[in-house]
Amino acid sequence: MNVTTGLFYVFAAVLLFAAFRVITARNPVHAALYLVLTFFQAAMIWMLLKAEFLSITLVLVYVGAVMVLFLFVVMMMDINVENLRVGFWKHFPLAAVVGVVIALEMAAVLMGGFRVVDDPAALAAATAAEPSNAKALGKLLFTQYIVQLEVAAAILLVAMIAAIALTLRARKDSKYVSPGEQVRVKSVDRMTVLKMDATKSAPVVETDDTEQKA
Known part of the structure; x- marks a missing residue:
């Protein structure tokens, strides 16, 4: 190995x-x-x-x-999290069967692509002769598909500018506060300290007997 x-x-x-x-x-x-x-x-x-x-x-x-x-x-x-785990073990057998079936199908498909090479030297030579995957893809994109690449780049640029424009547009029903003004704010500009007398208990009003009888 x-x-x-x-x-x-x-x-x-x-x-x-x-x-x-x-x-x-x-x-x-x-x-x-x-x-x-x-x-x-x-x-x-x-x-x-x-x-x-x-x-x-x-x-x-x-x-x-x-x-x-x-x-x-x-x-x-x-x-x-407790609500997410409700019914986990109830559906676990069916999920396990489906997972095993998918794993077997993938194994059946992928095992056909594995080939044992008898000559390691030939495998090493073939691997060294192959170009880099990223290099080959880059050459293909910037030569044969250069027009399609430029069109896709232009569409993405337009979408990005449109998203920025929609975000920065002025709306009448939205309140905007400048971050610069928030940073420069001082306590003396936003808060006023008032001197007030201490809290006093309300005076007790005495009523006449005649008013109580009435």
Whole structure:
């Protein structure tokens, strides 16, 4: 067993453990962090498969953007964990059967792609002759698909400018406070101290007997 195979087993073992902890952790924040670890291990496995672009994309998009959003929502919302776990063991047998069937189907599909190479030298030579995945994809994007890339970039730029314009537009029903004015504010400009007499008890009013009889 070479170094690549050993790293694959290590990454796969950590990935399976982290994926198991995602669905078994009681704390939603811990589950989201385990999901981040799962994405990192999947990215490392893709790196071993020489899919550098997919590996970097997984880290940047899912770990750097999607999971940050998940953590922000989970930590800001008051989630009742006990309500989320209601009926877990009731539906666990069906979920386990479905998971096993999916795993067997994926194994049947993927096992056909594994081929044992008898000559390690030939495998090393073929691997060294292959260009970098990210380099080949970059050449393809900036040569054959340069027009489509420029159109997509222009659409994203227009969408970004439109989002900024919608955010900064003036609305009559919204109240806007300048952050600069809030920073420069002083207590003497916003608060007035008034001198008032101490609290006194109310005087007791004595009534006549005639008024009480009436």
